[in-house]
Amino acid sequence: MGRIITFGEILLCLSAPGAARLKQSKILEIDFGGAEANVAVSLAQFEEEVSFVSRLPENDMSAQAKMSLKSFGVDVKPILKGGNRMGLYYYENGAVYRSGKVIYDRDFSSMATIAPGMVDWDKVFEGADWFHWTGISPALSESAYYTTLEALKEAKFRGITISGDYNYRSNLWNWGKGHTEVMPELLQYCDIMSGIHPDVDIVKEGLSDALFEQAGEEMLGQYPNCKMVVFTSRGSVSASHNLWSGALYDGGKVYRSKQYNLTHIVDRVGTGDAFMAGLIYGLRNLKDKQEAVEFATASSALKHFIPGDQNICTIEEVHKLVYEDQRGLISR
């Protein structure tokens, strides 16, 4: 099997420890996040060969970011050096009625100032057969949007499978155009995409296959190249207690995962990325779409109990949750 390429921004994540608030904390814990980097890290834990394409300035913080990616086994050679600053965000974990909080400080970052022509796509895509991107990259800046478009064209031209995650962030998209103007053009390159979730109250109402079929059909109608639409369904009882399941529609059938009852959430950030990584792994390695969606959902369920942005669980741990033990027995 070939190499997987993800493209996007990696951010310095500075979090208040435990239940502390950003306003009161005197130390911040360092982690690194960003949707596409998270997908790359999780795939590397699943023993895929993954390269991450991005742009970073040269200083000790970006050095630590690359060291972190390398430690997880992600190839960082395609990361361009340049620009003046590394994007970052401050993070405060929520608890029950107190919402979690992300404060972005990513304007003017090295990745926001990436431009078409900078990346050597021939070299990046050598040996690759899968490309993953998200709606965050075109939201950063006009030049980042054009570079995303360039990447998609280059991937499509080489016959590489493309997965995309809509990942709408309302506080980005400040460079002139809105997501509804830009995303449709980009999404038409996708083979697999995340779908817009049916608007239901998951905690109170049920979810039916029909809902997903309808939502999926709409997407497939709009994007004829697309073969599959995936959905994650989160029901929020509180910041500490969610319901979580996944679904996949392939134009023919709806594949639904088990629903997980996430009762004492440790860290919600990166769970959508964990799902996408699990799905990509599943579609490439498991025997069918049902197994893939179960793997993706279990993998992202586990991420809720791992601090930090990245899902560092292994194939064995995910399989154990799907097939063996949902009771969290101590392994010794």
Place this chain on the structure above:
Amino acid sequence: MGRIITFGEILLCLSAPGAARLKQSKILEIDFGGAEANVAVSLAQFEEEVSFVSRLPENDMSAQAKMSLKSFGVDVKPILKGGNRMGLYYYENGAVYRSGKVIYDRDFSSMATIAPGMVDWDKVFEGADWFHWTGISPALSESAYYTTLEALKEAKFRGITISGDYNYRSNLWNWGKGHTEVMPELLQYCDIMSGIHPDVDIVKEGLSDALFEQAGEEMLGQYPNCKMVVFTSRGSVSASHNLWSGALYDGGKVYRSKQYNLTHIVDRVGTGDAFMAGLIYGLRNLKDKQEAVEFATASSALKHFIPGDQNICTIEEVHKLVYEDQRGLISR
């Protein structure tokens, strides 16, 4: 609107971190607490002008206490310098079946040795229109009791609105008289007071308006100056899981808040003070008593998820909980 004055003791709070026990912890986290200081801090977060009247020795720990109050925007100029020690308490957080624990070491503190005549009430009450006190101050010592009485008379004389929190602590009141001998005299100065909660098992039984009406009537009958009685209703499933709601009786009607299901409590200390601060803010700024009691209850519900004694949430966060989102969605 005028300035709010709170009067009482601020304590150094030394807590074992996380779930550690005091017996086993090798470090203690510093915070500052005390019912009236907590009310002052919360009101300052709600953008009220607040001054805190107290007495502290001159050393680095009291300096840090004052720095903390100033950082929250509380005016500390009325704090007297004098006496030999700052009161303190050790705190161990509970979890489920393990009770939380407070070990007081506040005897002979600078505040316990305050005496009538020390405070320049003319200066303190200049521009003030609200005074808040609690039953902890008269419990500290005979001279603290007389100083509390002096404060109440001075406030009443100036036509200032007075709110009082009974706040009975059985391990204080060691100076000779008991609370039943002393408190009635003090409470008669109150316009608003916390009421004695109806004796029901909140987890198993329901709460009715009639119960609050009956309890409130009894108080209003005893204290004819008093215009409102407020109640917080806690149902303890365990140290980590409580039910929480608030009520207000004004002689005519019972106003009840929503009930909150506090499922993964972070820190219970200071939640009653958070309620009083929210109530004072609500009565002064919101459109009616119903809104005030909702604000007070939501504010104190949030405090359960903030570590430390003080409720550092903002007006916007409280309104969001009351009117928008009880699901703790990440804000980004």
Place this chain on the structure above:
Amino acid sequence: MGRIITFGEILLCLSAPGAARLKQSKILEIDFGGAEANVAVSLAQFEEEVSFVSRLPENDMSAQAKMSLKSFGVDVKPILKGGNRMGLYYYENGAVYRSGKVIYDRDFSSMATIAPGMVDWDKVFEGADWFHWTGISPALSESAYYTTLEALKEAKFRGITISGDYNYRSNLWNWGKGHTEVMPELLQYCDIMSGIHPDVDIVKEGLSDALFEQAGEEMLGQYPNCKMVVFTSRGSVSASHNLWSGALYDGGKVYRSKQYNLTHIVDRVGTGDAFMAGLIYGLRNLKDKQEAVEFATASSALKHFIPGDQNICTIEEVHKLVYEDQRGLISR
């Protein structure tokens, strides 16, 4: 009453803090564990006179282990000096669907190389009337098995009451013989032993006295010296939420404790040891078997909310949970 002797290995426990994973944590917290040391520590908190028999090398880590035991009031004089290394384990706390994890590194430890003849049993058992051992010691090595056998014979010879905990660990027992070959011989010396739990799904099905009677009868039939069989019943909803109760069968009657609903578990390690310590205390000091099993179960329920291997709760705290307050109210 006489002194209690426990015999076994004390291990250095190195845990990732909070919810961190071993793979990602840059610091480890030091604690000391091991079933028999845990029982000794808990009994010392219950004000029993306890001595711990073991073998440790001479270095700063074993020095700290002994300092820890001494701080809890356990007599460490019977600990032999010798061998080359202290056994240890790495520990990662679980959360909900993520299982806790123990990685043992205890091969070739000083305790694994203990041998018959090393311990001066005359001196150890002077003034003793109770001996506690577990199935971990004979699992360590052939010589540790023979030393356990020696201990049991020496205890029996002196008419000392013997309690044993089966404590099967599948990843030990690598020295040649399996537990089914070795344990029956050792168990026949026991007056009290832990029983093999009836195979039911505690979360979904009920537990009946009949089940315990049947399981207990089987054990008593096989080990005629044995007078009592005890059971702990854990129902795992998730790594963070368990149901927990205890039972005792004395050949005549089944004594069952209340069931505890452990909803936000802090640390599960050492809860079985906490039960055995509570039981030994209860049988020696309380008025009947029912009280003993209630004490044992409440004591081990509390342990779930105390970080570290050892149950440092007091008699008063256990009694409070049994007889007064299961709601975890703050004590101040």
Place this chain on the structure above:
Amino acid sequence: MGRIITFGEILLCLSAPGAARLKQSKILEIDFGGAEANVAVSLAQFEEEVSFVSRLPENDMSAQAKMSLKSFGVDVKPILKGGNRMGLYYYENGAVYRSGKVIYDRDFSSMATIAPGMVDWDKVFEGADWFHWTGISPALSESAYYTTLEALKEAKFRGITISGDYNYRSNLWNWGKGHTEVMPELLQYCDIMSGIHPDVDIVKEGLSDALFEQAGEEMLGQYPNCKMVVFTSRGSVSASHNLWSGALYDGGKVYRSKQYNLTHIVDRVGTGDAFMAGLIYGLRNLKDKQEAVEFATASSALKHFIPGDQNICTIEEVHKLVYEDQRGLISR
């Protein structure tokens, strides 16, 4: 005496703890720095009334910055709300041969986008009699330069004493003009300024009054409004060991302080700001220039042994170092 105004940028300072490097540290300690904020904080510790003029975005990090300033007693009301980000820097402490390191990330900050007309100088300078600025503000951006110029004109117009610190930072000044083009215009408003230090190797060679006289004369000749030039003399043996002294030339005489032998430096950052604060305090409050320069130098010598950017030592501590004890005896 009147109020002191300082004008500049306050930065979030994120430091690797202890001797750790930024590349390897997994946590960062929060502090707040910036030359003019540091001067304000130190002056507030010396019991001066100080206001800080700046511009910050509205978020939790700027909230914490303002809380920090308020805790030290600095008036933050003149801080404008606006712009998109708070400037920050990463800091790694040096040791002996390993240099300390500052990585700035302050481009596009709220302060860099301040512009003339934003500040209400009438209100800011009400009751003020001293204004302090540094060469960092005009280095940030063209609009920050023009705002600095505006501030100087407004101060001069009101007859306020002006002190300026050249504070050249080679990695700023990227907006078009260089410091040699811009600073002379600004410096002509100063009554007191920091001088360009004579170029000598302090560790090996001596310092003579003549050197300072010559350097001072040159400055006074160029800036006829200026009445005093001050100098700090650092001799670097290593990152952990420096020699430190101060000097002042008033056109007539050179005033030199004692030289301090700083042998185990804790934190060098902010020592120049500590000198300026000490000098301003000294000139306003002490009996002559010799005392002022001794106070300034002792104050900044102490700062080398206080972690963080800010000099939180008191008047008493500085006097003790100047007049009593340079041996660091424990005070108890």
Place this chain on the structure above:
Amino acid sequence: MGRIITFGEILLCLSAPGAARLKQSKILEIDFGGAEANVAVSLAQFEEEVSFVSRLPENDMSAQAKMSLKSFGVDVKPILKGGNRMGLYYYENGAVYRSGKVIYDRDFSSMATIAPGMVDWDKVFEGADWFHWTGISPALSESAYYTTLEALKEAKFRGITISGDYNYRSNLWNWGKGHTEVMPELLQYCDIMSGIHPDVDIVKEGLSDALFEQAGEEMLGQYPNCKMVVFTSRGSVSASHNLWSGALYDGGKVYRSKQYNLTHIVDRVGTGDAFMAGLIYGLRNLKDKQEAVEFATASSALKHFIPGDQNICTIEEVHKLVYEDQRGLISR
């Protein structure tokens, strides 16, 4: 050889970590100190049998204090339970020109309210042959003074060797009488006492035997029961760099130790107590007075490099410093 008894107050020591100041630190590290407890701990590390006599309230902090003493092997059975609070002090480590700082909060402690008749001296002194006290106990309160006197009489009556450390603290002695009124009566019971150091500048001038002989003679003349006077000589270059040596005069000869050049001091607190413990050990176990004073001085020199109040170094480590290696080579 018999048991050693020390008598005095054990304090909770709350220190700001590393170089942080008390005013700015958000956590405090727990340790336990107090001159006589420190001597007891150090002697227990030297494998002496030691009991500590004191009085403590019953709570979790005193429980931790006793656990700490027990962990070091000190017998805590003679500690009385009673009184209302445990004395404490806050500690800030100094660095170079910044002095270390101790803020006592020990008034009204359980030890300050000890009274004659409370201690069962028959039981305490059973098997004892050495008693150590310091001038801190009589400084606490009138009743503590009388209890000290009682202890001395009881020890003398039993023929026990008595060592006393003058340990003058100017901020104690507030109960009515001054140390010059009280100490002479107590010192006459001593066989060994610490002497008043000759008034010389150790850094600049030399120390001669004659100086110690003169100072010692004066003491021996005043206290005819006393057989030896000991001296520690500290020359303070800065808070981080001291010179350190010891001396003993026995009426015939002056015994002087090597002088240690303490260049990067970690923690100065408890170094005098470390000297006394080393001396007591040396006089009891080594071959002559010269060896005793070398052992005492080396032991206390090592204490300067151990954080916390207590000297946890071993006999081997002290001997290594005296006889082998002063170069601090890594032992592996």
Place this chain on the structure above:
Amino acid sequence: MGRIITFGEILLCLSAPGAARLKQSKILEIDFGGAEANVAVSLAQFEEEVSFVSRLPENDMSAQAKMSLKSFGVDVKPILKGGNRMGLYYYENGAVYRSGKVIYDRDFSSMATIAPGMVDWDKVFEGADWFHWTGISPALSESAYYTTLEALKEAKFRGITISGDYNYRSNLWNWGKGHTEVMPELLQYCDIMSGIHPDVDIVKEGLSDALFEQAGEEMLGQYPNCKMVVFTSRGSVSASHNLWSGALYDGGKVYRSKQYNLTHIVDRVGTGDAFMAGLIYGLRNLKDKQEAVEFATASSALKHFIPGDQNICTIEEVHKLVYEDQRGLISR
């Protein structure tokens, strides 16, 4: 240029933080060390391609070790999976008169049980032109010795340059043969080796070229294949203050580096490995032997001020120390 291969054991290093002792510390900091891994990491920082050959068990701790190496850019693919445990050591940093301390627990480790035939040398040495080993590997066990010999033969056979570091550790070499029996056979394969340092007191006496020439000649005479002998010269004033220099003898001339005055040492561990890495880099990349020895010495001088076993400084930082600044000025 080709790839560099280092061969040896990587250990889990568990250190007491700061100045704390192992006996008293409740947390341990994780790092990874081992002479040959340290050399690999430092070379990777100098942008060499490096692979590390070793053997590790499969668990989370070895996973973290490999993640650490990968983060530094070291190729870990040649690390064999197998054996039962990862070797470790406990570390206590020294200070002045208190020696640092290493407690090894590495017996029976996966690397100690490596055996000839396990490593695929063809694959390992593909593209390699340099091999580095140390005397620690043959000290571990007989089979590790034979595997080292195998490695040397395989390297020699392929014409690869071989550097060896004698690295004698007296507490290893327990498997039967002593180092004097085994090392000569292994050393004859070396092209470059570390020499036995002339026996002089560096602090008091000078070092002359003649001394190194004599010592070097002796080595070159004994090992005719060897072309260069290198020396590091440490003068220990105390654990916190050392003198440090390097030398190289090539049979013709002695090349000596500057001497560094290391006055406030942060961490001494790994400084010899830092020298070897610097030397290998220098000989491969710099213009002559003098530059190589200067680079090696400066690099290892810097390591003394970096916490942890590994020298994470860059080429630029080393060059700066050699050619520009030994005064540790802040870089901003």
